[in-house]
Amino acid sequence: MKQFLSFVKKEFFHIWRDKSTLLILLGMPVVQIVIFGFALTNEVKNSRIAVLDPSKDASSLAITAELDASRYFDLEKNLVNFAQVEEEFRRGKIKLAVIFPAHFADDLQHFNKATVQLIADASDPNVANTLTNYATAIITDYQARITGNKQLPYTIQTEMRMLYNPQMKGAFNFVPGLMAMVLLLVCTMMTAITIVKEKEMGTMEVMLVSPMRPQMVVLAKAVPYLFISSINIATILLLSVYALEVPINGSLFLVVAESILFTLVSLSLGLLISSSAGTQQTAMFISLIGLFMPTLMLSGFMFPIENMPLPLRVISNIVPAKWYYLVVRSVMIKGVGLQEIWKETLVLFGMLVFFLTLAIRKFKIRLA
Template sequence: MKQFLIFVKKECLHIWRDRRTLVILIGMPIVQIILYGFALTNEVKNSRIAVFDQSKDDATRLITDRIAASRYFNLEKNLNSYKQIGESFREGIVRMVVVFPINFQDDLLHTNHAQIQLIADASDPNTANTLANYASAIVNDYQNALNNDQKLPYNIDVQLRMLYNPELKGAYNFVPGVMALVLMLICAMMTSISIVKEKEMGTMEVILVSPLKPFRIVLAKTVPYLLVSLLNIISILLLSVYALDVPIKGSIFLLMAESTLFTITSLSLGILISNFSRTQQSAMFTSMMSLFLPTLLFSGFLFPIENMPKALQIISNIVPAKWYYIIVKAVMIKGLGITAIWKETLILMGMTLLLLGISIRNFKIRLA
């Protein structure tokens, strides 16, 4: 045991002395959580719009003020002709134009019917549809206020309730994804590179002639990265709660335990990659291509898996990040316990044992 701890200390000193790598290991999760939490979001807000008001009456001014006061829109300019609408879109000035016809208020008061035209840039269909829905909701609120909330006969009132994330914050989706991405990259990529580095420098030969068995050598190489990963998990959770206002509704102990399990799975993948890599460049390239892209594409982080073809849905089942992403969302966002994630936990355990077994079995004790 003493010899094993000496090896672990040696690996920790390697990481500590390589300050550039240490900054990347500690700083990358912080940068990513801030980037994904604030910059890359699926929320639509502060979108630039224009208004073409041909009526210029009290009703159109009131609706315009309501739209401009919303956090979803920024009123960029007022237009004076239909020609300016096309020019505004072509120049990329606005994402949507609100058009009020002539005699809008008179038609609304005398015929009880008036029209508003919403022209949106559908080159991004999801954003265009979202903006149109936001604007329609604001107009409907004005209409209800005008009618003093009186309901028409046979009116169907649709009530919408959003569970777990009532404000539809994008951070609720990105935080679990960033946790999976960071742990996968740090654990797998850095572990594979560190082992291959020993081979390149010729120090692996010295390590292999030590009294320690290959299993303990591999374990000693991974323990420091496990500790760094736990530190990253804590920093991500702190930033999530205090910077992004994403609460931890479930058990913190369960969340840390599941994160540790996924970390060990990622470390096992790193060891496996190191067995087939001869240089640090090949290890990094293999890690990026075989881990980074699948984590982004098949974890459900950026793209819903259920929208993919059946073949890709089946492939996604072999990506560990998918199961960890489900676990984090269930525990952290929904506040569920182990009874809701036991299947995903068993799958990760099975993957860990399989990968660790293959990695240890194929670990080369002779370099020649």
């Protein structure tokens, strides 16, 4: 035990003395929360639009006013002719153009039918889609109001409710994803790098000649990173609850417990990498390309797995972050308990046993 403590103490010295790395390790979750939370959001707010309205009647003006008043749109310009529409798009000034026909209100009242044209800049298809949906919703809303009590004989009204995330906040999605990424980065990459560093320096040799058991060396390496990860989990949860207003609907204890399970999976992955990598650069490269990229792409956090072709969907199952992401999202946002996520938890646990066994078996007690 004394051996173990001496080693852990030494590891803390290493981390403490390397202030820049420490700053990155502890600051990274804060920076990512800020970037993802306030800058990189999927929500479309204050998009600039232009309106071409030759009729300028009560109805068209009312719709224009409502569009401008909504938080999704800002009216940039009133256009006077059709040629200007393309010009504005080309200059990148606007994301959406709303075009009314001449005699819009007349058409509406006399023919019970009027068209509004929505032109969106689909060079970013997701944004274009979202904007046309928002605009359509606002126009439909207006229509419903002027129709008022004049009930049409047959109408189907859809009523939508956004369960678990009524305001459709992006943060609900990325906070669990971010936790997976940060834990993976700190635990896997840092463990792999520090172990490989000892190999490179030649100190690992001295360690292996000492009576210290290799398993103990590995375990002692992991302790400080487990500690840093706990701080990171706390930082992310505090920031997401208080700064981004993401609720923890389920049990906080369950979130933390699952996070620790995932941390252990990441640590054993780091260990596995360290046993096959010879230099710190290789370790970093394997961690980034072999783990970080698949996590980003295949965990379901950036891109929905359901839309992927079958081979990718199959591969996504071996990405640990996918399961952790599912678990955290379910517990934090939907507020479910262990009975709903035991399968995912079991998968993570299986991965932990598998990777750890493999890593310990691969970890060479003798150098050759």
